[in-house]
Amino acid sequence: MRHDHITSAKQLSREDILMVLDRASEIAADPAAVSQKRQGSLLGLLFFEPSTRTKMSFSAAMKRLGGDIVDMGPVEHSSVKKGESLADTVRVVEGYADALVMRHPSEGSAQMASEFVDVPLINAGDGAGQHPTQTLLDLYTIRENAGLDDLTIGIMGDLKYGRTVHSLAHALTNFETRQHFISPETLKLPRSVRYDLHDGGTEIKTHTDIESILPELDVLYVTRIQEERFPDKNEYREVAGQYQIDATLLEQASDDLTVMHPLPRVDEIATNVDETEHATYFEQAHNGVPVRMALLDLLLGETNE
Numbered sequence: 001m002r003h004d005h006i007t008s009a010k011q012l013s014r015e016d017i018l019m020v021l022d023r024a025s026e027i028a029a030d031p032a033a034v035s036q037k038r039q040g041s042l043l044g045l046l047f048f049e050p051s052t053r054t055k056m057s058f059s060a061a062m063k064r065l066g067g068d069i070v071d072m073g074p075v076e077h078s079s080v081k082k083g084e085s086l087a088d089t090v091r092v093v094e095g096y097a098d099a100l101v102m103r104h105p106s107e108g109s110a111q112m113a114s115e116f117v118d119v120p121l122i123n124a125g126d127g128a129g130q131h132p133t134q135t136l137l138d139l140y141t142i143r144e145n146a147g148l149d150d151l152t153i154g155i156m157g158d159l160k161y162g163r164t165v166h167s168l169a170h171a172l173t174n175f176e177t178r179q180h181f182i183s184p185e186t187l188k189l190p191r192s193v194r195y196d197l198h199d200g201g202t203e204i205k206t207h208t209d210i211e212s213i214l215p216e217l218d219v220l221y222v223t224r225i226q227e228e229r230f231p232d233k234n235e236y237r238e239v240a241g242q243y244q245i246d247a248t249l250l251e252q253a254s255d256d257l258t259v260m261h262p263l264p265r266v267d268e269i270a271t272n273v274d275e276t277e278h279a280t281y282f283e284q285a286h287n288g289v290p291v292r293m294a295l296l297d298l299l300l301g302e303t304n305e
């Protein structure tokens with residue numbers, strides 16, 4: 001790969017994306033072929049925010065490549081509690097690992113941290129900013145289920161604070177897609193993201209309800225309202241629970257509709273959707289392993305060359 005650090009989906013070209021996805025497909029078909037490939041390599045995990053899928057699938061990916069992890073552990077047990085700066089923390093930890101994965105509540109933190117280290121640093125979520133590796137597994141899942149070109153996608157929920165949305169919307173501009181954004185007025189896509197999409201020549205449509213656009217969609221990407229990012233909890237309470245889908249609503253959708261969600265879900269997808277053919281979110285979460293194996297393998301390859 002051309003990039004040492006993966007901090008934003010904006011830096012990924014169509015070729016980069018397809019290289020990772022193709023490699024992930026090969027790995028998914030024959031994981032045994034790479035099971036020892038990264039023996040002796042270490043991945044450093046720095047999670048300053050909660051995580052289940054991202055942290056565990058990165059760990060699983062590194063171990064399934066024959067490598068291992070070193071984990072900073074919970075923030076409250078780290079020297080960050082003693083007042084250590086992020087720059088110092090990453091400068092120290094790069095000496096313990098061959099690549100770093102970092103999640104942090106501040107937007108821009110991954111970009112900042114990447115300027116202090118030589119080993120590849122992967123952004124696993126920076127506040128309401130970006131989450132590029134989630135996007136790679138989202139694109140992999142979309143490609144498997146609906147195809148990436150000539151795609152009509154609806155992205156629904158918290159478009160303002162949802163970093164998975166920002167990364168996915170950018171990455172989709174590399175493909176022939178029609179993007180529909182469905183959210184309450186207060187949780188629209190940030191202007192900066194809209195401008196970037198516009199500059200990239202992508203036509204976007206915004207909606208405040210799902211019903212009118214649902215029958216046209218190939219993929220519906222549902223997101224959680226990001227409660228932890230609301231400066232005002234009253235604002236959260238006003239929008240919480242407003243955007244929900246269930247099996248009855250999905251009767252209006254195409255039989256082939258793929259329903260995705262980066263997870264965790266709260267109440268935005270009723271559990272009766274799980275039993276339908278549409279539900280793809282658990283498969284999506286599982287795809288995190290081959291996709292992250294592919295990405296790590298490509299990034300570590302380059303550093304060894």
Ligand code: NCD
Pocket residue numbers: 053054125131134163164223224262263264
């Ligand atoms: C997402 C995140 O952390 O941004 N989770 C994930 O990585 N799968 C989505 C969310 O927390 O709502």
